[in-house]
Amino acid sequence: MIPYIIRRLLLILPTLLGIMLINFVVLQFAPGGPIEQILAELKGTNISVSQRVGGSGDFSDPTGEDMLYRGAENLDPEFIAELEIQFGFDKPPQERFLLMVGNYLTFDFGQSYFRDRKVIDMIADKLPVSITLGFWTTIIIYLISIPLGIRKAIKDGSKFDFWTSSIIFIGYAIPSFVLSIVMIVLFAGDSFWNIFPLRGLVSDDWQNMSWYQQILDYLWHIAVPIFALVSGGFAWLTMLTKNSFIDQLSQHYVLTARAKGLSEKRVIYGHVFRNAMLIVISGMPSALIGILFTGVLMIELIFSLDGLGLMGFEAAVSRDYPVVFATLYISSLIGLSLRLISDIIYTFVDPRIHFGSYNA
Numbered sequence: 001m002i003p004y005i006i007r008r009l010l011l012i013l014p015t016l017l018g019i020m021l022i023n024f025v026v027l028q029f030a031p032g033g034p035i036e037q038i039l040a041e042l043k044g045t046n047i048s049v050s051q052r053v054g055g056s057g058d059f060s061d062p063t064g065e066d067m068l069y070r071g072a073e074n075l076d077p078e079f080i081a082e083l084e085i086q087f088g089f090d091k092p093p094q095e096r097f098l099l100m101v102g103n104y105l106t107f108d109f110g111q112s113y114f115r116d117r118k119v120i121d122m123i124a125d126k127l128p129v130s131i132t133l134g135f136w137t138t139i140i141i142y143l144i145s146i147p148l149g150i151r152k153a154i155k156d157g158s159k160f161d162f163w164t165s166s167i168i169f170i171g172y173a174i175p176s177f178v179l180s181i182v183m184i185v186l187f188a189g190d191s192f193w194n195i196f197p198l199r200g201l202v203s204d205d206w207q208n209m210s211w212y213q214q215i216l217d218y219l220w221h222i223a224v225p226i227f228a229l230v231s232g233g234f235a236w237l238t239m240l241t242k243n244s245f246i247d248q249l250s251q252h253y254v255l256t257a258r259a260k261g262l263s264e265k266r267v268i269y270g271h272v273f274r275n276a277m278l279i280v281i282s283g284m285p286s287a288l289i290g291i292l293f294t295g296v297l298m299i300e301l302i303f304s305l306d307g308l309g310l311m312g313f314e315a316a317v318s319r320d321y322p323v324v325f326a327t328l329y330i331s332s333l334i335g336l337s338l339r340l341i342s343d344i345i346y347t348f349v350d351p352r353i354h355f356g357s358y359n360a
Contacts, residue, residue: 012336017101019332024097034113034319035083087113109326114318119326122311129201129307133296136226141233146280149241156246172235177298180228188224196224199304225303229296244276281342
């Protein structure tokens with residue numbers, strides 16, 4: 001097992017390198033880069049140039065720009081050259097990429113183009129929000145969907161199976177952001193009941209509370225957004241668990257176990273469980289990554305929760321490449337790590353799996 005884990009850890013580096021290289025190349029051809037963003041603002045607004053391009057910043061990042069920019073007409077070429085130096089675009093693409101890779105290995109993501117902050121500090125500020133939403137949503141979905149899916153497999157075709165399927169598919173059909181708005185109108189506004197807070201992860205005076213009050217305040221704030229995220233996440237996992245168990249229940253080893261007189265509980269949890277759960281576990285990394293970095297964007301907007309999803313979206317719109325690449329790097333690293341963890345969990349669910357025999 002240890003040699004397999006070492007090999008997988010060593011494979012993370014070239015995989016990350018490939019992901020970053022592909023996205024770096026793609027962004028070479030993306031129109032409307034950061035310099036064009038600034039030129040457009042100079043022509044259309046009164047924003048001070050010194051507020052956007054002045055000051056000291058480590059822009060040892062990411063992507064390249066053409067030497068010709070839309071909106072650069074009638075502007076001093078020296079000013080354009082100064083912008084290129086400021087953003088690091090005066091270097092050839094291969095040099096920029098190698099410099100980015102070297103910095104990223106030490107988690108040096110440089111500085112945001114437009115926020116005058118180090119990217120690592122921005123990620124550190126946003127990550128707790130994303131982890132909160134992703135962790136609790138994933139845990140609750142799995143704790144409810146797996147037992148429910150097993151029960152539905154045992155009661156396949158019964159009234160229980162029919163009604164639970166109806167409920168979870170109704171929840172799946174309602175977008176999480178729509179449910180969030182409904183919950184806010186009902187329970188977080190003055191229209192009906194004012195039970196839950198409208199925004200934020202904690203109250204303004206959270207630091208002055210005792211430890212148990214801080215926990216209660218934290219749970220009070222995340223209740224509605226977590227409910228909105230969880231409601232639409234039951235369907236796929238519940239049905240996946242049900243179908244996986246139904247498939248295993250028709251296998252010959254189950255018929256043999258029943259013929260030996262084993263109890264139904266022993267058959268389900270002693271024999272079927274470890275086989276049926278493999279496909280469920282395999283989907284956990286992608287589910288968590290989807291919730292962390294993509295599925296929570298609208299929830300963060302609605303509840304004013306400033307997480308990685310919102311930060312990555314705003315960075316992509318404004319072409320803040322250091323933030324875009326750092327978010328991609330972190331999400332890829334977490335995803336690859338979770339994939340390795342899911343493989344390790346396989347050995348606990350089904351001890352017959354032995355990665356020690358894996359041949360690289």
